Each structure stands twice: as C-alpha cells, then as structure tokens.
Amino acid sequence: MTATAQIKVLTIEDDATTAREIAAELEAHGFAVEVEGDGQAGFDKAASGRFDAITLDRMLPNLDGLSIVTRLRAAGIDTPVLMISALSDVDERVRGLRAGGDDYLTKPFAVDEMAARLEVLLRRRKAPALVVKLQVADLELDLLERSVRRNGVELELKTTEFRLLEYMMRNSGQTLTRTMIFEAVWNYHFDPYTNLIEVHMARLRKKIDTPGLPSLIHTVWGTGYMLGAKD
C-alpha cells in the first residue's frame, strides 16, 4: 500500500497491550491508526466520520461496543465496523451484527486474521454494487452464465468450487483466512477443525492453475490464501 490518501482506522479497545498490537499490525498494512480506550470518547471520535474503518471492542468503560455501533448507525454513520469481543456466544455474534457491526471476531484472535477481515470490509465498501463479471489476470468468471475461463479456455467447476472462486476473486489480492472462507462460502460459524478448506482449495487450484500458466492461488503461510497475479 502506498501513501495515496492513507486509510484511517479507529481502534476502540480498552486493553492497552491488545490495542498496541492491533495498531502495530494495521500500521504494518499501511493504515493510519488512532487508538481510544474509553467507550464514550471512542464514540465521539467515531461519530466525527473521519475514519474509513473502526475496530470495536465489545466491552468498554462508560459506553459498551454494542451501544456505540447502534448509535453510530442511528446517526447515519456507515463506517465499516469490525467488532472484537470476548463474548463468543453465537447469540452475541448475531446481536453484534444486528446492531450494525459488519463483522465479528472473537478473542483470542490472530491479528493477521483481524487485518484480513478489516481489509475485506474496506474493499466491500468500495466495490460497485452489481458485478456480472469478475476478472483477475487471465482468469474470468461470469456470474450470469456461471462460467469460468482461464486464458480463454472454459473450465468445468462444481457449485462449491464456483462459490469459492467467486469469493476469492471478489477479494483478489487480499489474504483470506480459512475461517473467513468457511464463513463466507459455507455460511457456518464454527472452527472447521480439519484440513477441509485446504482440500477444497487444492481441488480448485488443480483446476485453475493448470501447468504452464502462472499460479493465481497462493498460500499465505500460517494465515490463509490469496488469489491474484504474483507481482
């Protein structure tokens, strides 16, 4: 990421160490980060509308995360909000998303996952509302025809593989964790304990990255996957 109008992120988190690490990771991704430890002060900053994205702890002094996001949405501020919570209950997650949060992450979390999710949120905000064709390098995906072409050659994909590829192409150049893929493609919210995602990815890879062509699906070691032309 270059310095073209640096993306500003507000991190509202009362644990100083966690806040510092979040900030460090986001800064490493090229974001400008502002940290706020108090709920009320955090809300005031967020309400200014200066930020491109917000990471929001669920439990904060003075004003809790749920109230902050509810008030922000009521005030018409639609900055993407990634909620980070020590409450892992499925109902908590639903409550957080219903209040207006865009994504929900449970503590303890991995910062790379957090950053990946935030980037997907930012990207979703920028993406045009309706796309019928996705293209990454010589890979084309037609959502209407439900067809995929690589280097002009039509590829035969199963429904699941198509959905997986669509998700990856919509977020091309973006690191996607296994959990994110599982949630987005299969719409389930639990740890897929095994190498399920790896296996599906391997299958997709075999079809997309045919011998002789540069590979498009990359493994991001220890984190997940990324689709894109290698720089």
Place this chain on the structure above:
Amino acid sequence: MSPTLREHWRISTFRLAVLFGFLFTIANVVLLGLVYWQTTSYLERRVDDSIVTMSGYFKSRNREEAIAEVRDALSYDLRKSNVYGLFTSDGQQIAGNMDRFPAELPVDGKIHQFNHRTLPQYSPGGVASEMPVGLARVMVRRLPSGEVLVVGRDFTQAAEIKAIIWNALIVSGTFIIVLGLLGGFFLSAGPLRRINAVRDTARRIVQGELSLRLPVSTRNDEVDMLSSIVNLMLEEIERLLNEVKSVTDNVAHDLRTPLTRLRLGLYRAQQAINEPAQRRMLDNALTETDALLARFRALLRISEIENRQRKAGFELIDPKDVIAPIADLFEALAEDKSIRFEVTCHPAPMIQGDPGLLFEAFSNLVDNAIKFTPEGGQVSVRLGQFEGVARFEVIDSGLGIGPDEREAVLQRFYRGGQQGKSEGYGLGLSIVAAIIRLHGFTLTFQESAQGTHVSVDCPSRLP
C-alpha cells in the same frame, strides 16, 4: 398423562383406604354373625320352651285322650305355627297335621331341628307337594300307651333371619368395599397429582432447567416437607454449579486477554525477524499457539453450548437440508484420501433443532469417520427413520472403537488410543455430545463387524 391404577396403588392413602375397607368388612361379618347367633339362639329357647310346655299336656294320656288333645290344640292354634303328630308304633298317622312320620328323628324326648313340608300358615292351599320346605323344631316321644307323639313348632323364621342377615352382609360388604376403593381412588388422586407435578419438575431440572423448584403447597404436609428439603438441596446444587461456572468463566475470561497478547506478540516477532533459523522457531511457536487457541475456543464453545438456553434458536427443519451440505463439504476430503464416500437420504420426519449446531455435530462425525478411515476405505452417511424417528448414521471401515472406549470417547479431551498420528484436537466429539444433549437426541455406537457405526436418533419433540 392420566395416572394408572398401578400408580394409584403406590399411593399410601389408597392402600390405607382399601385396607380399612377390608377391616370394616371383617368387622361387619363378625357383627352380623353375632346378631344372627344371638337372635336364633333366643328364638330357639323360646320355641323350645313352648314345645316343652306343649308336650307336657300329653303326660299320662291314653290314646283317645291324646287324639282329642291333638285336635283340641290344633283348633286353638290360630297362627298355625304348631306341629302335632300322633302315630302308631309302626308309623301310621292317627291324628295331627304332619303328612308323614319323621323316621329320621330319634324317639328320645329331646328337641331336634328338621326340615318338613308342613307350613300351613304360609301355604293356604294345604296340598303337601306344593308346600315349601320349612324348618321346625320338634320333640318325638313315645306315649305310655305305645303311640309315638310328635310335638313341635315352626322354626322357618330362623332360616329367614339367616337369609336377611346374609343379604345384609352381601349388600353392606359390597358397599364398604366399593366405597373404600372409590374413596381411596379419590383420596389418592390429590397426592398422585402432586407427585406427578414433582416428577415433571424433576425431569425438567434434570434436563438443565436448574432454576426450577418443586411445587410446595400451603398445607405443609409430608409431601411439602419433602419437597422443601429437596428444594433446599436444589438451591445448594444450583449455587455450587453457578460458582463452578463463574470460576470457569472467569478463568476463560482471564485467559483470553493474555492469550490474545501472546499470539499478537509472537506474530509481531515473527514478522520482524528475517534470520531463517529464528524465524522457523517462531513459526513453530505460532503454530503451537494457534493449536492452543483452537483448543481453547473449542472448550469455550462446549461450555457455551452447554449453557445455552434450551430451544433458543430451534426451528422445525428437514434433516435432508442438514445432510445435503455435508455431502458437498466432505466429498472432496474423502476423495483426497481415496475413500469411497456415499450419502443416502431416505425420507425422514422433520426434526426440531438449531440447523447450524446440527450441521456442526453431524459434520464433526463425518469428519472423524474420514479421519480414522485408512486410504481406500469407505464412509457411508445415511439418513432415514427408525421407529418413526429420524436417524442419522455414519458408517466407516476404519479402525473402530472398542465397546469399553465408547463412553470415554464422548468425554472431553479424549482421543482414540491408536490414532496418535492423525490431527485433531480431541474435543470434536465432546462438542458433538454437547449438541446432541442440547437437542435431546441420542447417540449410539452400533455393533459392527468392522469400523465404527454411529447413529443419532432425533426425536422431534424434547423428552
């Protein structure tokens, strides 16, 4: 549920009522028996006195005088309750109102009871054959002149009294027994209703609604006393459980932040270091930390599922809709291990449940089956019904689980002994068990010649 007779019988009030019914019946028999005995012996004495008096007139009478006396006596006997008979020594009738000689009686001058057919006062027709059999007390004596004299009095009353008393006995006995049974039935209905209420509450408590208490009425009787004692125990159990849970929750909460920091710090260190050897060490540390975090999250998830309010998020679902995505998700995994994977869906009744959780449980079972089946094996997933209940089955040709291990398999942290090399956090089946329990389903390990055969029965209503 309406109480059965068997249940009524268990209630002490009912048994007491029936017992008293029998005691009253016995007392009744004794009482009426006494009345019968007293009455008849009184009547006997009266009749015998008369007979003695009547026979006294015939002392030292000759044949003609005796005949005249018999006729005389019969003509004065307006109530026709007396029996007279004068017979020759060989049994020929000379005078009197007896139709035959009572040969069965000894001629001893003592009073005997016998059945006869002369009951003139009750049968105006006077034809011997039409006369009902009556009872009489008679004395048979030989007159000094050689004739045999029979003097007696009708005693049919005794038989009638006996019949009346028998009647009274049967009617009152029936009445007492029926009344006892009915009374017992109605008296035990109350306690039975309360016992059933207690039982229903207890069942719900066992199912996890720990805040419920047994019903206590204002009567403060023995059932209430017991209920109060049990409620006191429940109070204590709930308090202890809450204490344990809050300790666990606190530990979990206290661990979250340091674990988050640990993962954050390690990750940052890994990003900052370029020296390959150190970086590899940090990579390993990160991998271990991620495994630790996954295990930690799984533990939290189990307690989250276990603490969940029953039926929250439950809906009526077609089990087919849960199975279909499993086929989609695991086919690739099986193919990767060259395992034959087949999913069969037979029609099955609708089930009550949380689709997300059920998918998690079932996919976990399928995942395990694939994990523990060697390459080239087979895994079958079947949906069908068994005894009207939806049944989900996973059958694999893997190593199998010994009967002694099956219970332990469902416990937390347990991982099948021999499969040390396979990945897995060992908590998968505990999560399955928690989800199954939450739904009121039952998980069974079926006997199978080879591999493991797990079946989950999904009754649509909670027990």
